[in-house]
Amino acid sequence: MASAPGRSDRQVGGRSRRRGSPASQPCSAPAYFTRKIPAYELLGEEGLVRLEEQADWILKEVGIRIIDDPATLDLLRQVGATVDGTRVRFDPGHVRSLCRTAPSEFTIHARNPARDVRIGGMNVVTAPTFGPPMVTDLDRGRRKGSIEDFRNFVKLGHVSPWIHHSGGSVCEPEDLPLNKRHLDMVEALVTLSDKPFCGTSSAPERALDSLKMAEIAFGAGRMARDCVVMAVVNVNSPLSFDHITTGVMKAFAEAGQATLMSPFMMAGAMSPVTQPAAIAQVHAECMAGIALYQIFRQGAPIVYGSFLTTLDLRTGAPTYGTPEANLSTFATCQLARRVGVPIRAGGRYTGSKAPDAQAMMESVNALNAGIMAGTNLILHAAGWIEGGMATSYEKYVMDLDHIGALGRQMQGLVLDDNQMGRDAYRETALGENFLGVDHTQRNFKAANYMSDLADTGPYEHWAEKGSLDMARRANRKWKDMLAAYERPPIDAAVAEEVAAFVARRKSEMPDEWY
């Protein structure tokens, strides 16, 4: 068990927001948010202990399954777990103690150092939706995702002020073979943006390809020192880790790179239907995954990923932004903080099929809950629609607007003399308005977050401009953003080496489509 690059970060701490020089940045916004407001604490000590005891009970009495991976079962036996066939049980407190070597904060480096992101602590990092097979826009409608769509979404992320991390499978390029598309996806992530990105987690051999491509992009030896790539790994909930999951985790842990460890929990299907049970199970699964990662490599950076939502039990369909899911977000973030690792929670989730009022209601609820709960990493922050079945161009830019607003909200109130504005009263006769006073002139530009999608004017102006609803305005906006996209600089030799690697790997395998 070697020590991973991220490990020393626990001691280092550090919450400063990094800013690159304007010329090196694709946009003027900071590389990530640093929150200055407290997290919402839904539960008190008694409730948290009760949930922790339940997680301990699950890990002791129910256990987890390790499927088709005898080597990992051996490692678990060696650290003192009770292995019975594929079932692994842990004494109370054991799993949590195995999590202790995971760093509380770490940096994911970007090709552009001004775009490095800091995961954990008071920092908040956004990444777009991950995994949809379909894409949709108001012009062309709903269709299978293509590599062209994939590249478009990487470009949108690159020019977006409120997307900090490029994510990974922003949509699945269904026009490419299943066993090779990861090569084109990672190539696009490496070359079309200089923000940090995800590696591949669909299979261990693909994970290794993506790690190799990261090594080309960042230079030989760099990954021994720095975290430059992250895998998004789902637990096979309930309480199971198959050999693909553990294989991808091993590949990333051994390379000293990061994993976002996420149960995929719909209460009533992958867990009991009641939220407290589901929350405790998320906690058990996350801690088990983090412990495994630390067994694979002590100090390897990992994120506690809460993805817990509800089902419409009339239809069996997953539901998003629901009050029960929001309560779970609050509680899981509290539990994760007590483990001492970075937290992923919140996202712009919706079950709506259109970029409409339902989409916004559910997404705003879900993201607000994550932000208030104190999330550090927001996956699915932009583009998610239709329960994650599709990435929507219009929804993507609508989501950006809400992220920007919450970025401002997280800055809180500054209670200094300027903000108190006593001079404004001295300038104004009692009862008169403040529109023209010096204090207003001095402060109005910085006072408020300015949405570029909201229509704030009177009805008549809106009607004159064509009565466009927000989705129609978003349709214009993403086209403007793509038109404004400029490819960030990249060393030609690096780009060539990445392309050569992709070509070689493709030539080594026959196409597989399912």
Next chain:
Amino acid sequence: MASAPGRSDRQVGGRSRRRGSPASQPCSAPAYFTRKIPAYELLGEEGLVRLEEQADWILKEVGIRIIDDPATLDLLRQVGATVDGTRVRFDPGHVRSLCRTAPSEFTIHARNPARDVRIGGMNVVTAPTFGPPMVTDLDRGRRKGSIEDFRNFVKLGHVSPWIHHSGGSVCEPEDLPLNKRHLDMVEALVTLSDKPFCGTSSAPERALDSLKMAEIAFGAGRMARDCVVMAVVNVNSPLSFDHITTGVMKAFAEAGQATLMSPFMMAGAMSPVTQPAAIAQVHAECMAGIALYQIFRQGAPIVYGSFLTTLDLRTGAPTYGTPEANLSTFATCQLARRVGVPIRAGGRYTGSKAPDAQAMMESVNALNAGIMAGTNLILHAAGWIEGGMATSYEKYVMDLDHIGALGRQMQGLVLDDNQMGRDAYRETALGENFLGVDHTQRNFKAANYMSDLADTGPYEHWAEKGSLDMARRANRKWKDMLAAYERPPIDAAVAEEVAAFVARRKSEMPDEWY
């Protein structure tokens, strides 16, 4: 200064949720929410004290204006304020000490006792939008409000499970004379619903009319004991109370009835543009209004009303659900709790002209902030659109859905043995799903809030049903609700006496249209 009916409530406390028998209720939901989750505390003690000191500074150094009301100036002089022309100044702490006689909680009685609402403490009461001159729906478009629309909205509120209080001017009936329409409005509120309602605050003589109608509805002498009607009174911000405002306040205070005291604050116009300054000014204006009310009648029930939003300073248009407005909601609720009076904050605000994604984004943000902040009363909870210029039929029912969801969220998590669901694990083989287990069957009906507007199914089903977005589904829903409306029982003699009063008052005045 007589003692008002509400006063003893401060001692009584009481947070039980009242439920009438099903037969006496227009819907199955409780008469109001009782929150079981903590409020979000944005600021610590130091920040709150800083804002309180700023409010004291405003009241001492800037003062308030009392316009065209020498009698009130005399009363203020008698309690020790410094009166200089129309300007009134207060020593630090004086205004807050005058607020002490206001009750921390009180009940507003309804014609149907099962629909009484409790204002303050851990209780949360909703009322629809107030004041729009226009109405809009997807069939007939945007138009001036009429008495027919007004009656429709009273009916929608009556059948809505998530509207607790009928409100007042759900839209302005612009087809009726300005000086008489309050009579038709209050008659509709009294007779078409049995939920509590607002009296009239557009002029002191109209306030007296509405109080007289409440007396007819509740019986002679009842108002000496109980609060049965509430006025919504705006401060003439900045820092001014004209004789209409003080006249309406006097009428309601002397009748022992309630007032919602609300500054109408758009930072940058009615206050300095910076939020801390605006928050402190809201606090100063609210406390001044509450103090005045207590001077008019000690113990008269009053609500601290925060309405503080932002301006788009590029266009001068008010903006809603913005991060700055949300931060102000958090802070003002904290300040109000320290005064010890019920708080009005949050609302389904938006500047959008359509029931679209923007409308939902802004409204969800604004209402979430109010709920998280610990509001007791939510005015403009349903129907608000276009910055309060119009009441939207579709938005009304979309708003209901979000209120219902937050009602569930406020119930929090119950950490008992059933919710922990250990028996579900005992029934299930490790790794199998929980859909069919007894625990799921036993709990699924109560586990989750069920939206009746969200479309949760797969894309194909949605497309087969006509690809209706949420606004279109809402269009069907409000028609269904109006079709399902049944007039609640009312004593025929009372209805006749109300009608006779309306007829008599109308005959006593010539029509006035502006």
